[in-house]
Amino acid sequence: MRKTNLLTVLILAGVVLGVLFGHFLLWDPNASREALEQSTSWWRSAGDFLLMRPLMLIAAPLIFTSVLIGVTSVGDPRKLGVIGGATLVFYLVTMLLAVTVGVTVGATVKPGANMPEEIRQAAQEVGRQHLEGRNIVPEPAGEQIGGAWRSILEQLIPDNLLRAGVEAQYLSIITVTIVLGIGLLVVGRRARPFLDVVEGVHEALMVIVRAILWVMPLGVMFLVAWSVGTMGLNNLVGALSKYVAAVLAGLGVHMFVTLPLVLWIITRTNPFKYMWAMRPALFTAFGTASSMATLPVTIETSVDKGGCSRRASGIVLPLGATVNMDGTALYQGIAVIFMFQAFGYDLHFAQYLVIVLTATLSAIGAAGIPGGGLVTTIIIVSAVNTTIAARDPGIPALPIAAGLGLILSVDRVLDMCRTTVNIWGDAVGARAITRLAPDDPTEQPEREKALG
Numbered sequence: 266m267r268k269t270n271l272l273t274v275l276i277l278a279g280v281v282l283g284v285l286f287g288h289f290l291l292w293d294p295n296a297s298r299e300a301l302e303q304s305t306s307w308w309r310s311a312g313d314f315l316l317m318r319p320l321m322l323i324a325a326p327l328i329f330t331s332v333l334i335g336v337t338s339v340g341d342p343r344k345l346g347v348i349g350g351a352t353l354v355f356y357l358v359t360m361l362l363a364v365t366v367g368v369t370v371g372a373t374v375k376p377g378a379n380m381p382e383e384i385r386q387a388a389q390e391v392g393r394q395h396l397e398g399r400n401i402v403p404e405p406a407g408e409q410i411g412g413a414w415r416s417i418l419e420q421l422i423p424d425n426l427l428r429a430g431v432e433a434q435y436l437s438i439i440t441v442t443i444v445l446g447i448g449l450l451v452v453g454r455r456a457r458p459f460l461d462v463v464e465g466v467h468e469a470l471m472v473i474v475r476a477i478l479w480v481m482p483l484g485v486m487f488l489v490a491w492s493v494g495t496m497g498l499n500n501l502v503g504a505l506s507k508y509v510a511a512v513l514a515g516l517g518v519h520m521f522v523t524l525p526l527v528l529w530i531i532t533r534t535n536p537f538k539y540m541w542a543m544r545p546a547l548f549t550a551f552g553t554a555s556s557m558a559t560l561p562v563t564i565e566t567s568v569d570k571g572g573c574s575r576r577a578s579g580i581v582l583p584l585g586a587t588v589n590m591d592g593t594a595l596y597q598g599i600a601v602i603f604m605f606q607a608f609g610y611d612l613h614f615a616q617y618l619v620i621v622l623t624a625t626l627s628a629i630g631a632a633g634i635p636g637g638g639l640v641t642t643i644i645i646v647s648a649v650n651t652t653i654a655a656r657d658p659g660i661p662a663l664p665i666a667a668g669l670g671l672i673l674s675v676d677r678v679l680d681m682c683r684t685t686v687n688i689w690g691d692a693v694g695a696r697a698i699t700r701l702a703p704d705d706p707t708e709q710p711e712r713e714k715a716l717g
């Protein structure tokens with residue numbers, strides 16, 4: 266059996282075993298969420314140490330080396346501008362498409378209609394505990410949206426590089442590296458030794474990523490077992506079943522119809538062959554529920570197996586892992602509509618439009634970590650509350666805690682699925698931008714020319 270196929274079989278076995286262990290060994294329908302978190306913590310830690318932590322550890326240096334190699338191999342800052350611009354437009358358009366699918370599914374399927382009263386009441390308490398546990402105090406919509414923009418800008422232009430590194434602000438690392446890369450190109454020949462070192466370090470990191478891939482089946486098994494063990498499969502068939510089905514259907518449409526179509530239109534290549542080639546990255550996303558932890562695998566697979574250029578994937582993928590979240594945007598669209606429906610609100614076109622716009626913004630702002638998108642959902646709920654108040658001041662706002670409390674119990678499994686779509690969106694971006702920035706082995710590489 267070929268190595269990649271063997272790995273695929275092992276990872277799938279990890280997922281299946283994880284589900285079985287989680288459901289039959291760990292899940293207890295009579296235990297509280299806290300008790301379950303405690304009794305399964307060993308499984309979570311095992312997954313963390315085997316998979317999450319090594320991948321997260323390697324992500325930051327890998328962003329540095331791959332962005333630097335990408336930028337300097339493009340050579341010409343103007344061409345870099347074109348590639349960067351095209352990448353951002355691609356990401357924005359696909360995210361808007363994703364959230365439009367989400368809102369359409371939410372508005373037509375109506376997953377939150379006829380929610381039983383006892384579930385709504387329980388949600389309030391669950392959500393309050395969750396927000397308090399994380400010290401989150403929801404602010405008014407204006408401040409939330411202003412804050413989201415500010416935080417994105419602050420990350421784009423950091424004032425302290427060390428802090429950005431220590432606090433793992435990946436967007437800051439990317440911008441600083443792009444600027445440094447342009448600086449190195451201007452310096453020319455004297456920058457060569459440094460870039461040779463960077464190339465060497467990058468290769469070494471890739472060797473490490475390939476080794477981590479073989480630990481993945483075990484890591485995925487522990488993480489999936491923990492997810493299922495704390496959530497219980499029964500939750501998926503109860504009052505939330507319609508919501509879960511709606512999110513999965515929306516994600517399915519984006520993953521198997523919209524993005525493949527976009528890829529085919531741009532590259533005229535078979536999108537499903539590419540999807541199959543990218544499976545190690547997609548599985549990692551599913552297992553870890555983190556775009557950032559998956560990034561090393563996405564970079565490795567896209568170049569090694571997916572036919573993407575180092576130039577394109579070096580720039581496009583790190584940027585994608587931080588800002589491009591199609592699955593998150595889509596999920597947030599449905600989740601917010603579900604919350605309002607469950608509490609008996611009637612949403613109008615203007616409010617759907619607000620959801621489309623704010624979900625895109627809040628998905629950009631979401632961190633590529635487990636649950637990153639859940640927190641930023643607060644921004645969208647606040648924005649919809651504001652438009653409801655503007656239209657009819659007599660209608661009380663939806664309590665954010667109650668809304669979140671409603672969806673918390675099934676969030677992890679949806680997180681695993683939406684992260685898979687996030688990574689697929691990044692991978693499609695890398696392949697599309699490869700058309701604009703191919704590696705050309707026959708030609709003297711641009712970087713060599715620029716550096717003299």
Ligand code: ASP
Binds near residue numbers: 555592593633680683
């Ligand atoms: N876990 C997702 C990611 O890392 C973000 C989210 O919670 O939606 O891409």
